[in-house]
Amino acid sequence: MSEAGFDARALRDAFGAFPTGVTVVTAHDASGRPVGFTANSFTSVSLDPPLLLVCLAKTSRNFETMTRAGKFAVNILSETQKDVSNTFARPVEDRFAAVEWQKGPEGSPIFADVAAWFDCSTEQVLDAGDHVIMTGRVKAFDNSGRNGLGYARGSYFTPALAGKAVSAAAEGEAQLSAVVERDGDILFLGDDVLSLPTCAMEAGEPAQALRDYLQALTGLSVSIGFLYSVYENRTDNRQHIVYRATATAGDPVSGRFLTPAGALQQKLDSAATSDIVRRFDLENSIGNFGVYFGNETAGKVHPVSRKA
Numbered sequence: 001m002s003e004a005g006f007d008a009r010a011l012r013d014a015f016g017a018f019p020t021g022v023t024v025v026t027a028h029d030a031s032g033r034p035v036g037f038t039a040n041s042f043t044s045v046s047l048d049p050p051l052l053l054v055c056l057a058k059t060s061r062n063f064e065t066m067t068r069a070g071k072f073a074v075n076i077l078s079e080t081q082k083d084v085s086n087t088f089a090r091p092v093e094d095r096f097a098a099v100e101w102q103k104g105p106e107g108s109p110i111f112a113d114v115a116a117w118f119d120c121s122t123e124q125v126l127d128a129g130d131h132v133i134m135t136g137r138v139k140a141f142d143n144s145g146r147n148g149l150g151y152a153r154g155s156y157f158t159p160a161l162a163g164k165a166v167s168a169a170a171e172g173e174a175q176l177s178a179v180v181e182r183d184g185d186i187l188f189l190g191d192d193v194l195s196l197p198t199c200a201m202e203a204g205e206p207a208q209a210l211r212d213y214l215q216a217l218t219g220l221s222v223s224i225g226f227l228y229s230v231y232e233n234r235t236d237n238r239q240h241i242v243y244r245a246t247a248t249a250g251d252p253v254s255g256r257f258l259t260p261a262g263a264l265q266q267k268l269d270s271a272a273t274s275d276i277v278r279r280f281d282l283e284n285s286i287g288n289f290g291v292y293f294g295n296e297t298a299g300k301v302h303p304v305s306r307k308a
């Protein structure tokens with residue numbers, strides 16, 4: 001696509017293919033009121049001198065404050081702080097009421113429980129189209145060792161779940177399942193008893209193996225998305241790794257697409273399947289997918305998935 005014909009939404013979506021972490025950039029206004037916004041445009045720039053950058057939209061309500069404060073802090077959110085990210089990306093009246101914070105050594109707001117923070121003096125504010133690039137000189141920082149919250153293609157993801165899936169796969173014979181969605185419907189196998197498409201995990205890359213299985217099963221082109229659930233079924237003593245996936249249009253060779261609500265009125269093969277379908281139904285309606293791990297009866301939705 002050439003520049004003249006760019007569709008802003010398509011360009012934004014393409015930029016969003018780059019997976020990032022999530023930060024909240026903070027400062028104080030002239031009256032001492034804390035301000036902050038969610039930013040995934042953070043980049044480390046230089047070790048000597050210690051420099052970083054974030055890009056700030058010129059439309060930001062805090063544009064003047066942020067660019068004139070002379071200092072700012074970058075809080076790298078940890079994987080349990082999805083709600084913090086959402087709060088600082090929305091026009092919430094008092095964003096800071098939702099977090100525990102204190103002034104850093106340079107004076108800008110530093111949040112509790114972050115993966116890392118950097119308290120900076122503003123080095124430069126560079127004009128860059130509809131944004132400015134703010135570079136900061138790091139005056140103080142801390143690194144808690146917590147996992148950072150991930151963000152890609154408009155969804156949050158969390159490294160802990162990926163790690164859990166890897167160790168689950170290493171521990172025993174794992175089953176790979178998929179919530180294959182299309183326009184809000186999910187692909188089920190079976191007539192009287194419905195199940196999610198599932199295959200045994202062989203050696204190799206699980207997402208690739210699952211995609212090959214699903215494409216052979218349905219005859220459709222399938223894309224594997226983020227992990228959705230990792231749990232141990234104590235009845236069959238197996239680890240189950242569930243991914244989200246999407247399929248192209250057309251009738252599947254095997255299985256059929258059903259609304260989650262419709263499927264829940266039929267017999268499902270296990271309590272775990274009905275939990276997954278119920279959770280998908282809820283999260284799909286609020287556009288906010290979470291991750292889950294545990295066993296089939298006593299697991300929990302990881303805090304990253306909680307809706308504010």
Ligand SMILES: Cc1cc2nc3c(=O)[nH]c(=O)nc-3n(C[C@H](O)[C@H](O)[C@H](O)COP(=O)(O)O)c2cc1C
Pocket residue numbers: 022036037038039040041042055056057059060061062063085088089090091151
């Ligand atoms: C994950 C995520 C990343 C974002 N990254 C940026 C960013 O890098 N720069 C930016 O200006 N806005 C970014 N935004 C949007 C702002 O957080 C959002 O517009 C916010 O409401 C701005 O607040 P303000 O107008 O009060 O400054 C991001 C939003 C999300 C959810």
